[in-house]
Amino acid sequence: MKKIIICLAFSMLTWHSFAQDIPVKITKSELFKDEYKNSNIVLVEDDGSGGVVIVRSYAGGIFSSGYGYYFEHYDSNLKLLKEYEYQSKVKKEDKKIYRSILGVIMNGKEINMIEYIYDKKLQSVTFNALTSNINDFDFTSKELFNMNSKDAESGNSGKDRDAGAQMIINEDKTAFAITVDIKDKNSETHKIYLFDKALNQKIDHTFKRDIKDRKFIYENIDVSKDGNTLYLLGKVKTDEAKKKKDGGRYQYELTRITSTDEKTQVFDTDEHYAASLKTIIFQDRLTCIGFYSDRNDSRFKGISYFELDPNSLAIKKSKFNPFTEQFMIDKYGKDKDKELKNLRFKQLIITPQNEIILNAEEYYEVYTHVMTQNGGGYDRWTYHYDDIVSAKINSDGAIVWARNINKRQDTSVYGNPFFSYTSTAKGADAYFFINTGEKVRKIRKDRIEFKEASPKRSNLTVIRINENGDFDYREVLDDEENEVPFMVAYGELTGDSVFFLGQKGKKKQLLKLTL
Template sequence: MKKILLGIVFTMLSWQSFAQDIPFNIQKSDVFKDEYKHSTIVLAENDGNGGVIIIRSYQGGMFSSGVGYYFEHYDASLKLIKEYDYSMKYSDVERQSSVLGLIMNGQNINIVDFLYNRDQKAYICSAITANIADFNFTKKELFRLSSDEIKQFSFFSSFSGFDGDSGASMIINEDKTAFAITIDIKDKTTETHKIFLYDNKLNQKFEHVFKRDIKDRKFRYENIDVSKDGSALYLLGKVYTDEKKKKKEGGKYQYELTRITKDSEKTQVFDTDEHFAASLKTIVFTDRLTCIGFYSDRNDSRFKGISYFELDPVTLDIRKSKFNPFTEQFMIDKYGKDKDKELKNLSFRRIIVTANNEIVFNAEEFYIITNYVSTPQGSYTTTTYHYDDIVSARISTAGDIVWARNINKRQATGGDDSYISYTSTAKGGDAYFFINTGEKVKKLSNDRIQFGQTSTKHSNLNIIRIKQNGDFDYQEILDDKDNEVPFMVSNGVLSDNSVFFIGRKGKKKQLLKVTL
């Protein structure tokens, strides 16, 4: 009997050791209503006086059509000072409109818009600019391309023999001083991108045509980054060459990183040797350039660890190449004991650079299941989107794993994913994750825990902290019983040491600020 009681006490102590006091501060705005039901925070900027500028995009539904932005200025107590509704309006000849992104320059906000003008037979990129003091919007054309030159914006392009990177995208550097716009150009025999680089004052630094002498579908565009000083671009591609087809082991492809400036273009080719690396992400530092991703020894979709490449940011010379297997602690987190298994279905999430330039690399187990259902009334298909375990690893400046942890989570949705998944950030040397759970945290074997399903009716906001040494704890910071609205935890926006969330229940909304 004594042994049983000691066992119960030990289990309770182990369970309670997860829940700790994590320092944070919460502020809420007043509950308000908008004309448009659906809105998402796209930008949060400090106003310099303790307040914040919040920009939300909105989209109308069946009974209230419209697309635009709410501009809101809040004081330090999250009291609304000023608001402005800007509706995106287009003429009858303007089609396929898409806002690529927003960037601020002091008190000026720039909305970068891309659309097709039917009469002029041209794709036109413009910046719609206003000062937040008066919201007097003006429009400036940045560039245009003929319809014959650019690849069409259509789902039909997936059947045309091209790769899947068609369209336009906007990339902003970390310091928000510059941005690039890349356009995939129509060419079946040559991978071609036209790239434009601007500073945040809308001055064009250069335009460049990137070409790779290989069929479009054999070049997979991974990502593009803008240097911290806003003078160079780094384009990473995954290339399937005839030479790599002959490899006996590992992925039959190579990665190519190209540095582009106003006057030069330089490419570095590197291989993952006998390993498989499904995808890599580029992280730009002042004195180094890193490419990081998951790798496997079996195939492109089952992962065994984290690959790390370090290059000189100017010459692109490879300084380091490492393949770090997941730690024993990670495997215990995941499976309950150390097992020789590989993960699958990992999708990149936010990558964080800490104060001492270490990397916190985050991912999530994401997969889609489609079921065919047959009933006497007819047949139909159901699609379920699964957002499961959080994978997080801290990588030292030498490229080694400091720690790797798996946070068990089981969440799924048939459509709106705003209330599930997570938002991550860092302060000092600690990593933080914000997630919703609709039930009590479940205890697993080997002193593990699992966060479960949430919904708009039952949504408790939790914060998880992984400390510098890899230990993690968690704390519930908002109970759904204390909230008028559930908060869209996957759409958090960062500003300094704060994370902003929008909550919604019908047209009823509320802004939440969590400061670490």
């Protein structure tokens, strides 16, 4: 299954120090080759003995069908201890059966894959847990629940972005929810189940909002830290909100769901526009955070913050923080009354002090129709991954610091895994891992800009923003030191470490960076 093509009898366990004092411990696996060219890390979990279990997903290409997972157990030096391939191929007699894996969660030494099965012949949708111990990888199946397929909205319907089924795991990885969009022309309806990591069902709930599906924009569902409560956030376009003179023509609704009841809190962004919000759950408070504008839904002037009581949902605080002067200087070279556009959320991180580090990226797509010499033409899309936006929000909802890190990356490949970045935090500091070119470009007003690198040749760089909002950076790995470039867009975090998969042609390698 996996063929070792080059053996590297080392693990780079030394601390590197450059001009910038950002200590990073580097560990690499041996180079290897898979049967399937493309795969992604979907889970990294400590094994309790210093090692890790890594799960990678893959899908068959033009000449092969089905999908599957590689399960790999490594020691602390990324030496492979055990491996297993779970493969699902479509059999001839099963042409009317569609299978997929919604997600993976671990319970001690056990791995649970949550499987979705659509049977066209039986007109049923079934959700199973495929469970195995990491020592033998002998999977057994257990049905969690099922429903009539006529009730479930297909994920390929194209009607709204919450169609289909989704699995949500809480931050502490102790519980997960499965939500299924239910067909209903007149109401936004979801069937939601909550399980703990041992597969015990905690909640079976039907969420229903008496408004047409297209007028309810599903934002996110979150599971509480204790694994007993669900929070569903929606952006709702009501007739009352449409009559507003200023601000967005919508309202936000946060619903708290337990095994015994459901309650909803409505809140508005007043005269501001807030394109989207994210829910963050603490032990004693509940927050919704996002970007806002004073003009429209695509340009942003600052960060909005709402704090609610996690039980009653009473609104305790509501703030709209303009971006700081330092942030505007980072972005434009001087303090200008401008607004950002095309921001999308990346990681939201909670510090040990219960502060929020909000990270985003300036992402947009450009369409061009290219004419050829023979009078024909073709369409071309370019995907831009530009500036990194990061801000720390304290427990009172105020901005501690906000920084814009200038970055320019564009590609013709949608979802290019070598572009963008992965972020994390240690203590009060924020860290960003990106691929860069050979030189950092100086731009006006004593600023710098990280330029794009070729996906096949790039240097892996770490950027740090400290507790005061000052940032520095250093090169972690030079292109000449690497057999493969690493997919910085899809890093997986565990403890103080971030894991990346590298790939060049058929060669692959795992990288562990520990702060």
